[in-house]
Structures are given as structure tokens and as C-alpha cells.
Amino acid sequence: MSATRGLVLLCLVGVAWCQRAEQLLAQNPCSSKTTCSDCMRTPTCAWCFQPSFKEPRCFNPAMEGGTGGCDEAYIFNPDNQRSIDPMYNRELSRAHGRGMSASSYEESQSSMSGSFGAGGAAGAAGAAGAAGGLVQVKPQRVKLQLRMNQMQKLDVAYSQAQDYPVDLYYLMDLSRSMKNDKEKLSTLGSLLSSTMRNITSNFRLGFGSFVDKLVMPYVSTVPKNLISPCDGCAAPYGFKNQMALSMDTETFDDAVARADVSGNLDAPEGGFDAIMQAIVCKQQIGWRDQVRRLLVFSTDAGFHYAGDGKLGGIVQPNDGECHMEDDSYTHSTLQDYPSISQINLKAREHSINVIFAVTKEQISVYEELSKHIEGSSSGVLSEDSSNVVDLVRDQYNKISSSVEMKDNSSNAVQIVYYSSCLGDKNNVIQTNKCDGLKVGDVVQFTAEITLKECPADPREWRQQFQIHPVGISESLLVELDMLCDCPCEHKGHHAYDDSPSVCNGFGISACGVCLCDPGRFGKACECSAQGGGASAEQERGCRPLNSTTGPLCSNRGTCFCGQCECNKMDDPSMVISGPYCECDNFTCDMNKGLMCSGPDHGLCACGKCECTDEYSGPACQCLKSQEPCRSPENGKICNGNGKCVCGKCVCNVNDDQKYSGTFCEKCPACTGKCKEYKDCVLCEVHKRGPMFDMEAPPGLECGNCSLNPVIEEGKIEANETRGEYLCSFYDDEDCLYVYVYSYSYTQHLNVRAQKDRDCPPKVFILGIVLGVIAAIVLVGLALLMLWKMVTTIHDRREFARFEKERMMAKWDTGENPIYKQATSTFKNPTYAGK
Incomplete structure (x- = not known):
């Protein structure tokens, strides 16, 4: 009997220990990683490649004493690293002199082009200080080494330099309805130039025009109409570069005056073809590097976009390349119109700010369009374009007074921006845009960069991307190295061995473990996929921490040659995993019927929710950001009367003050001051x-x-x-x-x-007391009188009854009424004594 109890107790202890081991494994995802690469892709984990190491090689230093029992010389635990070469950390050009001539500027651009070749705008921007150019972004180049899901902060500063060069290309619709506008514009070139020179001394101006595609139904293809579609009209065309960017204002006036209007059939115009060519034909248009590039698009009509070309039999998509010969667009009848996304992509790549100067009838359409093109804006053009100078100046001031940070990172990288803009540096909010800037103002952005995943192709583990202000040709070039594997997994490392003597000749030894050939598995590649069964020794590998008791594979799998094959669920989306089948993706905490509050909040991994950066909590139900708790009245979190918990205010409550409300703004019992x-x-x-x-x-x-x-x-x-x-x-x-x-x-x-107090009425205490005494006396007298009256009435009634009875009594005078004889005599009234 005692032996049975001991066996039962031993089994219960074993089950409890195994459950505790599985619990620890679920809390520590490091211990379930079997290769150094998987370990490096798990945050906070370190790998031990010490030979003959018996403990789990992937461990959490914070939970396991720093080394996990491993010699420090054999621990691989890299951290995120950031390095900035001083050569690419030039100071911002906040007060550059206005005396920089166009020729010296061109020389600096040539110097940068010669130094960097095809390195792009980012490379040129990185050496702007070295080449004598202007610097508006600091730093200019950064090297990062990142592990998965470990955030790295990077500070980026922006300041609009004084006297920053501007290239303005005026792209005009020259259909017949714009004739008056063209005539007015030909007289405004000098005014436009002088107005912009008040902003910058290094200003260049160019001019181009467009009509539409030379096919039906956009223009009439009747031969005579192809020569002159209307009286006094020139032959129609797609796009012409009438004047490359130049500092010569008179040339601009002449170019506008020489450009003849033309005609087309339908209301929309081929403006998208012209915008695309004006953006991508850098050499023909004359765009410079490291300048503010403005493309003013002037029209009184709508636009054709991708897909409209098939109406004229043009089905080849627009390739987004430059097709210009003799300053004319050559592929107008060969390629479809570009799409809005293509325009946006090219405008972003070439850092061009598009200004839509359109008539009042079309402004709503182009305002909506500008929402889909980065750095673009729109303004109302008068009937004869007489306000174009004011419009360009206002739109330029609007663009230059705002900065918006963007990046072209891959899907593997997540970047979140924070800034206080020009406000209190302690009041940082999540934003990538700041407004209200002036020349010389410095705006500091903090980019939180997180590597979300390692690409499948190792060649993509080294990437470059740019963080840049929208519409500015300068940028911060980020060279990213993803720490997705370990050096000991590559040849040349002392912990790498691919000789036939290791791993039973069926694999290589890397970082202290065997990486087996296909079809082989086991700690030493001793098992074959065609084999079966498991010895007692091999079963030890199917229990947590090589224990000799407890269920194999957590009772959720089959032990095969020292390794667990986890059970498959009926639902393919439900997966049991882990070296001991201790993990799954369907037993995490739920919130509102959704596991981990839904995929937007987090994912279930090994029985525990792994939340996105925006959420926290056991079920990822808590929003990390405190913005939902910020009071709209004063901008304080919960008005300073509570704490933000899970995106909601938990108000302070004590004996004297009990706050309530969405932002803890209510306190009925508070006296304030x-x-x-x-x-x-x-x-x-x-x-x-x-x-x-x-x-x-x-x-x-x-x-x-x-x-x-x-x-x-x-x-x-x-x-x-x-x-x-x-x-x-x-x-x-x-x-x-x-x-x-x-x-x-x-x-x-x-x-x-x-003015008046509310006072209670005065009370006369003596009168109340005397009144009470008098009332008591009177009540007493009244009671006595009532008692006397009742007793008198009672006595009188008794006496009257007595008198009545006495009067009615008949006394026999011959007898003593008191004495009664012993005999009684009765007479029969019937016989009356006879």
C-alpha cells in the first residue's frame, strides 16, 4: 500500500515538474531555438557555441544569470550598433550667405558629381559640406546593425538653409482655352523671377507646354486639322520643352510668347504625359542637384490618366522613362498615360514639388489629386493667370514652411517618427510632419527603426534606404546590416566544421550543433526519416531539459528518434510547435473574442501574445500611446488627474478628491482654489x-x-x-x-x-421655551378639566339611576324587606282560591 502511494506521489511530482518546465519554456522563448540563426532572430536571446555544452544553447541572459552557464568567450550576443562617420555628419547650413553665385554653385555641383558619380542625391548630400554646398539634413549617412524586433533610435535634424537654390519649371496647358493666360504669362516672367529672387538669389526658370495625344478621340486626325485644328492654332502635340531651366528671364518671356496655342477635341488634357516627362527628363529640363525643385502645372481642364489610352488604341503602359527628342515627347502615341501612383513615385524619387495652378472650376479635383502626390499643393488661378506670381510665392512659402519626413525602406523595416517640432522638447509626439517653420529653424526628428523580419534571401540582409524631407533632394542614407545569422555558421570560424567525422557524416557542425543533411535529423544527425522508433536514450531528447520523467513531447506529439513530431490539428491555422511540442498559437489570452485582440494588435507565439509596437498587455489589448488620454483642452495626459492605462484614463480617487470623465476633467467634490x-x-x-x-x-x-x-x-x-x-x-x-x-x-x-448672503431666519429661543411651558400648562389644565367633566357626568348619571330605582321600588309595609320567611305561598290564578 505504501509503495503504491509513493508511486502515485512520484507521478504527481513528475507531472507538476513537467508542467512547470513547459511553463518556463513558454515564458522564455529562447530555450526553444535550436540553431544560432533562430536564436539571433529572437529578441534578448544569446547563443553559446561552447563545445560539449549540455544546457540549452539559446538562453536569455536577463533570466539566466547573464551567461546561462556558458563561458563568456563562447557567447554570441550582438547588440544593435550605430556608427556615423564625421565626414557625413556635417553641420546644418542655417545662415549661409546670400553671396553664393550661380557659377560657384554649379562648380560645387560638378565637384559633387565627380566625387560620387552615380551615387545619387543621397551621396551628394552626404558630401555637401565637403563640396561647399548647403546642408539641410544632419547626419548625412549612418551605418546600422540591427537584430530582429530590437528597436534602434536615430536622431535626424532638418533646417531650411538661407538662400537655398530654386528651380521652377512652368508647365502650361496650351489648348485654345488658355490663350489669354499665355499672353498674360509672357509679360509676368520678369515679375515672377524678381519675386522669387527675393526668396533666393539662385533662381532658375523654365517653360514647357502640352496639349494631348495625336490620336482620336483626343484630337482630330483629319490631315488639315493635324496642321491647324483651329484658326490661328499651331499643330497639336503631346509635350514640348519650350525652354530649359535658365536664369535668363527675357528668354522665358520670349519662349512663352513664341509658344502657339493649339486645339483638341475632348475636355480632359494630356497633362500627366507632360508631368511625367518634365520630372524624369532631368538632363533635358535642366534640373540641378541639391535645389528646391518646383513644377508649376497650369490648366483650366481635367486630366487623362492610366487606362484612358485604350480609347485611342494605346494599350502599352507608361514605363516612367524619359522619351524626348528635340525637346518633344516621342512616345505620345505609343504609351498610355501614367497613373497617379506613377506620378507620385517619380515626384518622390526626384524630390519635385508639384504646384497645381488651376481655375476655380477645377480646384476641387486637383485638391483631391494633391492628396495622393507627396509634396504637392494646389491653388486657384485667375481667368487670365494674372495672379500666378502671387500664387507661386504663396505656394512656395507654404511648401517651405513645412517639413515631412519620409523613407523608402523595405517591408522588412519599420520606421516610426517622433518630434516636438518647434514646441517644448519634452513634449514629443508621434509625427513625421512639422509646420510653421522659418529659415534657420531646426527641427529634430527621432526615427525608431525596427527590423521586423529577416528576408528569405541572405543577399537582402544588407540594404540601403533613405530618410528624407519630402520635396528636398537631400537625405540621410542609412546602410543597414541585418544580424540574421551567426559568424560561427560560416566557413572560417573555429566553431564551424564540415569534415566527414562530425555529425555521423550526415551534416556539418556549426555553433556547437549539427546542421543535418536533408532526410537526417537528431542531435548528431543519427536519425533517418525512413527509420522509426526511439530508444530510451533518444526519448530523453523528447522531454524538457532532458528529464527522465514526464510525458514525451508534452503529450502533444510523437517522439521519433529523439525529436518530437508535433500533432497536426484539424484546423490548419492552429499549429503546435517547439522542440518538445510545448508551444502553440491558439492558447493565448483573448480579448473581445479575438486572440491577442486580433492580428492588428499581436500574434500568438508559444502560448504568449507577441504584441506589435503599438500595443501591450497579456492580450495586446492595451494601447501604448498616451495620445487617446491627452485632453483636448490643455494637452495634458488625463488633465494631470490620473494615469493613462490601456489607452484610457484611470482617474485619481482619494478621500477629498474624486475625479471622473473621459479625461479626468470632472471633480464634483473638488474645491479647487x-x-x-x-x-x-x-x-x-x-x-x-x-x-x-x-x-x-x-x-x-x-x-x-x-x-x-x-x-x-x-x-x-x-x-x-x-x-x-x-x-x-x-x-x-x-x-x-x-x-x-x-x-x-x-x-x-x-x-x-x-452680493447677498443666504442667512437662515432668526429664532427667539426664550419665546419658544415660554411657549412650550405655557403649552404644557394649558394641556395639563385641559386634561384636568376634561377629567373633572367626565367624572362629574359619570356621578350624575349614577345618582339619577339610583333615584329612578328608588322611586320604582314598592315596599310591603307589613313585612320586613330584610327578613324572609322559610315558607312561600303560591296561588293558582286559575282557581283563584276556589
């Missing part, structure tokens, strides 16, 4: 209280009180919309006095007080 002002209000308004001194000179009866309240007749109430607080107190006479206080925008205190 009522107590602070009550004595002064009582003194200044009602001339009484502890602050009132009757012997003081006039005007000084209330000492230091200087509230100067506004005294109002009648009952007063607080106006919550004006931020007023109602206060009421009782004085020493039990009179209620009421007032309200508020603060103006300049934090000036305003007090309104009720």
Missing part, C-alpha cells in the same frame, strides 16, 4: 470674517487681499464654457456666501461674487 480665496471674498464682499479688521484705515480692512471681485445682484452660477468654478461656504453666522472664479488666457484671475 475655492478655499484659497474664500476668506478674501468674505472680507472684500461682506466685510466680515477672519481677514476683516475694523480698526484698519479705509480700503485696508482686508489686509493683503486683492481679488477685487465683481459684485452681482441676485443668484450667480458658473459658466463652464468660460472655465468658471462655483464656490460656496458658510460663515460664522451660518450664512451661505457664493462666488465663482476663472482664469483668462493670460492667467489673470477673475472673481464674481453674489
Whole structure:
């Protein structure tokens, strides 16, 4: 009997120990990783490649004493690294002199092109300081080494340089309806140039025009109409570069004057073809590097976009390349119109700000279009384009006073931007855009860069991407090395051995473990996929931490040659995994019927929710950001009266103050500063209280009180919309006095007080006492009189009854009424004595 109890107890202890081991494995995802690569892709994990190491090689240093029992010389645990070469950390050009001539600027651009070749704008920007150019982004180049899901912060500074060069290309619709606009524009070139030169001394201007594709139904293909579609009209065309960018204003006026209007059939124009060529034909248009590039698009009509070309039999998609010969677009009849996304992509790649200058009838369409093209804006053009100078100046100021940070990182990288813009540096919010900037203002952005996944192709583990302000040709070039594997998994490392003597000749030894050939598995590749069964020794590998007790494969799989083959669930989306089948993706905490609150919040991994960067909590139900708790009134988190928990305010509650409301803005029991002002209000308004001194000179009866309240007749109430607080107190006479206080925008205190106090009516105590005594006496007398009256009536009734009975009594005088004889005589009335 005792032996049976001991066996049962041993089994229970074994089951409990195994459950505890599985629990530890679920809490520590490191221990389930069997290769160094998998270990490196798990945050906070380190790998031990020490020979003959018996413990799990992948461990969490924070949970296992720092080394996990491994010699430090054999631990591989790289951290994120960031390095900036001083050569690419040039200071911002915040106060560059206005004396930089166009020729010296061109020389600096040539110098940069010669130094970097085809390195692109980012490379040129990185050496801007070296080449004597302007620097608006700091730093210019950074090297990063990142592990998966370990965030790295990177500070990026931006400042608009003074006298920054501007290239402005005016692209105009020259269909017949724009004839008056063309004539007006030909006289505004000098004014436009002089206006822009007030902004920058290095300004260049260019001009191009467009009509539409030379096929039906866009233009008439009748031969004579192809020569002149209307009276005084030139032959139609797709796009022409009338004048490359130049500092010569007179050339611009002449180019506009020489350009003839033409005609087409349908209302929309071929403006997208012209925009695409004006953007990508850098050499023909004359775009410079490291300048602010503006493309002003002027029209009074709508636009054709991708797909419209098939109406004219053109089905070949637009390739986004330059097709210009003799300053004319050659593929107008060969390629379809570009799509909006293509325009956006090319405008972003070439850092061009598109300004849509359109008539009032078309402004709503182009305002919607500008939302889909980075760095673009729109403005209303007058009927004859007379306001184009003011429009360009205003739109330029609008563009230059705002900065928006973007990047072209791959899907494997996640970047989140934070900044305080021009506000308090301690008040940082999640944003990639700041407005209201002036020349010389420095805006600091913090980019939180996280490697979300390692690409399947190892050649993609080294990438480059740019972080750049929208519409600016300068950028920060980030050279990223992804730490997705270990050096000991490559030839040449002392922990790498591919000789036939290791792993039973069926694999290689890397980082202390065997990487088996296909069809082989086991710690030493001793098992074959065609084999079966498992020895007692091999079964040890199917239990957590090589234990000799407990279920094999957590009772959720089959032990095969020392390794677990986990059970398959009926639902393919439900997976059991882990070296001991201890993990799954379907037993995590749920919230609102969704596991880990849904895939947008987190994913279930090894029985535990792995939340995205925006959420936390056991079920990823808590929003990390405190923005939902920020009060719209003052910008404070929960108005300073609570804490933000899971994206909601948990308000402070104590004996004196109990806050409530969405932002803890309500506190019915709070007095605020009522107590602070009550004595002064009582003194200044009602001339009484502890602050009132009757012997003081006039005007000084209330000492230091200087509230100067506004005294109002009648009952007063607080106006919550004006931020007023109602206060009421009782004085020493039990009179209620009421007032309200508020603060103006300049934090000036305003007090309104009720003129009259609400006092209780006076009570005459002596009269009440005498009245009570008199009432008691009177009640007593009344009771006595009532008692006397009742007894008198009762006696009189008894006496009357007595008299009545006495009168009715008939006494026999011959007999003694008291004495009764012993005999009685009765007479029969029938016989009457006969």
C-alpha cells in the first residue's frame, strides 16, 4: 500500500515538474531555438557555441544569470550598433550667405558629381559640406546593425538653409482655352523671377507646354486639322520643352510668347504625359542637384490618366522613362498615360514639388489629386493667370514652411517618427510632419527603426534606404546590416566544421550543433526519416531539459528518434510547435473574442501574445500611446488627474478628491482654489470674517487681499464654457456666501461674487421655551378639566339611576324587606282560591 502511494506521489511530482518546465519554456522563448540563426532572430536571446555544452544553447541572459552557464568567450550576443562617420555628419547650413553665385554653385555641383558619380542625391548630400554646398539634413549617412524586433533610435535634424537654390519649371496647358493666360504669362516672367529672387538669389526658370495625344478621340486626325485644328492654332502635340531651366528671364518671356496655342477635341488634357516627362527628363529640363525643385502645372481642364489610352488604341503602359527628342515627347502615341501612383513615385524619387495652378472650376479635383502626390499643393488661378506670381510665392512659402519626413525602406523595416517640432522638447509626439517653420529653424526628428523580419534571401540582409524631407533632394542614407545569422555558421570560424567525422557524416557542425543533411535529423544527425522508433536514450531528447520523467513531447506529439513530431490539428491555422511540442498559437489570452485582440494588435507565439509596437498587455489589448488620454483642452495626459492605462484614463480617487470623465476633467467634490480665496471674498464682499479688521484705515480692512471681485445682484452660477468654478461656504453666522472664479488666457484671475448672503431666519429661543411651558400648562389644565367633566357626568348619571330605582321600588309595609320567611305561598290564578 505504501509503495503504491509513493508511486502515485512520484507521478504527481513528475507531472507538476513537467508542467512547470513547459511553463518556463513558454515564458522564455529562447530555450526553444535550436540553431544560432533562430536564436539571433529572437529578441534578448544569446547563443553559446561552447563545445560539449549540455544546457540549452539559446538562453536569455536577463533570466539566466547573464551567461546561462556558458563561458563568456563562447557567447554570441550582438547588440544593435550605430556608427556615423564625421565626414557625413556635417553641420546644418542655417545662415549661409546670400553671396553664393550661380557659377560657384554649379562648380560645387560638378565637384559633387565627380566625387560620387552615380551615387545619387543621397551621396551628394552626404558630401555637401565637403563640396561647399548647403546642408539641410544632419547626419548625412549612418551605418546600422540591427537584430530582429530590437528597436534602434536615430536622431535626424532638418533646417531650411538661407538662400537655398530654386528651380521652377512652368508647365502650361496650351489648348485654345488658355490663350489669354499665355499672353498674360509672357509679360509676368520678369515679375515672377524678381519675386522669387527675393526668396533666393539662385533662381532658375523654365517653360514647357502640352496639349494631348495625336490620336482620336483626343484630337482630330483629319490631315488639315493635324496642321491647324483651329484658326490661328499651331499643330497639336503631346509635350514640348519650350525652354530649359535658365536664369535668363527675357528668354522665358520670349519662349512663352513664341509658344502657339493649339486645339483638341475632348475636355480632359494630356497633362500627366507632360508631368511625367518634365520630372524624369532631368538632363533635358535642366534640373540641378541639391535645389528646391518646383513644377508649376497650369490648366483650366481635367486630366487623362492610366487606362484612358485604350480609347485611342494605346494599350502599352507608361514605363516612367524619359522619351524626348528635340525637346518633344516621342512616345505620345505609343504609351498610355501614367497613373497617379506613377506620378507620385517619380515626384518622390526626384524630390519635385508639384504646384497645381488651376481655375476655380477645377480646384476641387486637383485638391483631391494633391492628396495622393507627396509634396504637392494646389491653388486657384485667375481667368487670365494674372495672379500666378502671387500664387507661386504663396505656394512656395507654404511648401517651405513645412517639413515631412519620409523613407523608402523595405517591408522588412519599420520606421516610426517622433518630434516636438518647434514646441517644448519634452513634449514629443508621434509625427513625421512639422509646420510653421522659418529659415534657420531646426527641427529634430527621432526615427525608431525596427527590423521586423529577416528576408528569405541572405543577399537582402544588407540594404540601403533613405530618410528624407519630402520635396528636398537631400537625405540621410542609412546602410543597414541585418544580424540574421551567426559568424560561427560560416566557413572560417573555429566553431564551424564540415569534415566527414562530425555529425555521423550526415551534416556539418556549426555553433556547437549539427546542421543535418536533408532526410537526417537528431542531435548528431543519427536519425533517418525512413527509420522509426526511439530508444530510451533518444526519448530523453523528447522531454524538457532532458528529464527522465514526464510525458514525451508534452503529450502533444510523437517522439521519433529523439525529436518530437508535433500533432497536426484539424484546423490548419492552429499549429503546435517547439522542440518538445510545448508551444502553440491558439492558447493565448483573448480579448473581445479575438486572440491577442486580433492580428492588428499581436500574434500568438508559444502560448504568449507577441504584441506589435503599438500595443501591450497579456492580450495586446492595451494601447501604448498616451495620445487617446491627452485632453483636448490643455494637452495634458488625463488633465494631470490620473494615469493613462490601456489607452484610457484611470482617474485619481482619494478621500477629498474624486475625479471622473473621459479625461479626468470632472471633480464634483473638488474645491479647487475655492478655499484659497474664500476668506478674501468674505472680507472684500461682506466685510466680515477672519481677514476683516475694523480698526484698519479705509480700503485696508482686508489686509493683503486683492481679488477685487465683481459684485452681482441676485443668484450667480458658473459658466463652464468660460472655465468658471462655483464656490460656496458658510460663515460664522451660518450664512451661505457664493462666488465663482476663472482664469483668462493670460492667467489673470477673475472673481464674481453674489452680493447677498443666504442667512437662515432668526429664532427667539426664550419665546419658544415660554411657549412650550405655557403649552404644557394649558394641556395639563385641559386634561384636568376634561377629567373633572367626565367624572362629574359619570356621578350624575349614577345618582339619577339610583333615584329612578328608588322611586320604582314598592315596599310591603307589613313585612320586613330584610327578613324572609322559610315558607312561600303560591296561588293558582286559575282557581283563584276556589
